[in-house]
Amino acid sequence: MSNTILQIDNVSRVFPGVRGGAPVRALEPTNLQVEQNDFITILGPSGCGKSTLLRIVAGLDRPTDGRVLLNGREIKGPGADRGMVFQSYTLFPWLTIAENIAYGLREKGVPKAQRQEIVASYTEKVGLRGFENHYPKQLSGGMQQRTAIARALANDPEILLLDEPFGALDNQTRGLMQELLLGIWERERKTVLFVTHDIEEAIFLASRVIVMSARPGRIKADIPVDLPHPRHYRMKTTPEFSDLKAQLTEEIRVEAMQAEGVH
């Protein structure tokens, strides 16, 4: 079964040295294949190049070497076929929630009536009915990230890229967000690439966890998560979940120690 949607081929990234300093190797040559409808989380300590990898897939950064293929076509730059949700709040502050969600559709030239229909459906899916005419500033961080997810999904991308989207949220909100995102994925089965440094989050959401090593980043382990769907937050306390968590904690701990220079 070869339903590969995204293929990362020997992608590496070296950042040039600042002010005559030595160049920084952020990402070792990396290979990864993403199957259709997969939910992949990329787990690693901070500064391990996982965000760099995601930005390369998004087309916001160029690989020093190697290439990324989306449905067989090489990625040359950012595009609407790859939706992205950032860690920082990137809603356009001058647009209302509905206008934010409609942004990509407008750029694509989707007629107004159809636009409104899609916006209404995604507003509903992320639970923001009644907030359509609010400005981003008036919403909590969780609501803003929900809008950002809706904005990316409304564009109907081939793949959804999320770069620690819940990293700035408090623990409780983060838990709710994970359930909401997972619920959407269980219904729509959109291919997802999700970067995080939170082990629990990585397991709970994923069908496959990619563990990355400390800088320079490379893929250290590729662990399938066979927990059944639909998943419920109580799953986080089951023995299967705990086993996976213990395993990943070990993997990450070594890397984090290395990243921090502790031996």
Next chain:
Amino acid sequence: MPRPLEPVSQGTRVTLGISFFVLFVLAWAFATLGGFVSRTFLADPITMLQDGWLLLTRFGFLGDIGITVWRVVGGFVLAAAIAVPLGILMGAYKSFEAFLEPFVSFARYLPASAFVPLLILWAGIGEMQKLLVIFIGSVFQIILMVAVAVGNTRRDLVEAAYTLGSSDQGVVKRVLIPANAPEIAEILRLVLGWAWTYVIVAELIGSSSGIGHMIIDSQALLATGQMIFGIIIIGIIGLISDFLFKAVNRKLFPWRLA
């Protein structure tokens, strides 16, 4: 004792603001009416008001005010119409910035008032010369400030737009411009304030009308009351235009206050 950064109520704010004006006028009245300053050099507030009334009712000062306002607005609108698009282009496209920025930075330090004699040679002493002084004084400032504002647009918003399918032009039109519109309006408000100083300089030399002309005329007559009245009128008009600008900005950019 008030604490640092502690906000004050709207009522206190207004009262405090007005009370300084009152204090200022009281000090002025004390110095002049009390005989501490020679009348030849500084008129007292009452004489100033009488002189002002005379100016308005007998000497057609309203016409002077009108012509000065027209010059400021004319020169300023001309400058803004050219400078805002240029500033946006400079902020958006680095090659364009590299091309223009050094010259504009240089031109910004050329004092508009020093151009007055030259402009009289080129454009005579007509309206064109007055407009050009204000134009030269404002245009480079606006270009640079707009370029800096646009250049500082949040990168993550630009990146988000690209991942949502925006073209390069779309990013300029639908992110860089709306994101910076309030800032640009604020820059215009600031530079309009400076334009007022240029117009008076332009009117002090080679002019037969306007507030600046009235002030220089009054100097010959040692009519300090009239001169001060003219200066105060400029201040009041500045205050009004500032207030209008702020009100329009609030109306145009509700998301800023949301």
